[in-house]
Amino acid sequence: MIVCITGATSGIGKATALHFAKNGHQLIITGRRKEKLDQLKQEIEAKYNVEVLVLSFDIQNKEAVNQAVKSLKGKWQKIDVLVNNAGLALGKETFDNADISDFETMIDTNVKGLLYITKPIVELMKKNGGGHIINLSSTAAKEVYPGGHVYCATKHAVDALTKGMRIDLLPYEIKVTSIAPGMVDTEFSTVRFKGDKSKADDVYKGFTPLYAEDVADVIYYAATTPKHVNLNDVVLTATAQANSYITLKNA
Ligand code: 8X3
Numbered sequence: 001m002i003v004c005i006t007g008a009t010s011g012i013g014k015a016t017a018l019h020f021a022k023n024g025h026q027l028i029i030t031g032r033r034k035e036k037l038d039q040l041k042q043e044i045e046a047k048y049n050v051e052v053l054v055l056s057f058d059i060q061n062k063e064a065v066n067q068a069v070k071s072l073k074g075k076w077q078k079i080d081v082l083v084n085n086a087g088l089a090l091g092k093e094t095f096d097n098a099d100i101s102d103f104e105t106m107i108d109t110n111v112k113g114l115l116y117i118t119k120p121i122v123e124l125m126k127k128n129g130g131g132h133i134i135n136l137s138s139t140a141a142k143e144v145y146p147g148g149h150v151y152c153a154t155k156h157a158v159d160a161l162t163k164g165m166r167i168d169l170l171p172y173e174i175k176v177t178s179i180a181p182g183m184v185d186t187e188f189s190t191v192r193f194k195g196d197k198s199k200a201d202d203v204y205k206g207f208t209p210l211y212a213e214d215v216a217d218v219i220y221y222a223a224t225t226p227k228h229v230n231l232n233d234v235v236l237t238a239t240a241q242a243n244s245y246i247t248l249k250n251a
Contacts, residue, residue, distance in 0.1 A: 007086030
């Protein structure tokens with residue numbers, strides 16, 4: 001298969017790229033940090049017998065995204081799976097104390113960015129006679145928690161878009177899946193708390209959280225079900241986490 005993964009420079013995206021590569025799939029990896037993508041391409045091509053194409057762009061920039069998809073030639077247009085992983089949370093202050101530019105970045109990345117990349121790739125999938133879109137949602141799409149407001153809203157939007165795409169893309173044999181992880185020990189919280197490592201580390205202390213590889217495993221499973229089977233919506237959390245706001249810590 002040819003698998004396009006957004007936000008592949010770290011965390012769930014990177015783990016997903018490695019997981020698919022290990023299983024012999026060709027990759028298109030995208031992200032903002034070109035050096036990190038080039039490094040990952042080198043690492044993967046040295047270890048596994050697969051080809052990796054790097055596309056570096058800011059997913060918030062509609063023109064840049066369109067140009068990148070347009071630049072795909074030959075076999076690279078035959079994308080079987082799009083993993084919409086790029087996304088972020090910024091801040092956990094209450095709504096009234098939060099920063100409006102953080103709101104914009106989250107909406108521009110998690111919602112608009114996802115739309116920018118999906119729209120032209122859907123056209124390729126239609127030409128190819130099918131495909132699979134896997135959207136990275138979150139437990140934040142299922143319940144809203146204190147300080148979650150806009151991040152939770154963007155993930156609720158991802159769930160709604162997943163359902164809407166699944167309905168409208170049915171005639172084209174394009175599967176659409178939502179994977180909603182709970183707390184995953186990645187750069188996610190460091191980004192959310194703007195580099196405050198001690199705040200970020202606290203999130204994953206006192207229990208065993210999910211790791212990026214756990215989510216990659218589920219994404220891979222969803223992408224490799226038989227043609228007549230689709231996982232519509234998968235929620236996965238650490239065993240110690242019940243939902244967005246109940247986690248058994250220091251048990
Ligand atoms: C990430 C999970 O708990 O920070 O989507 O909302 S959480």
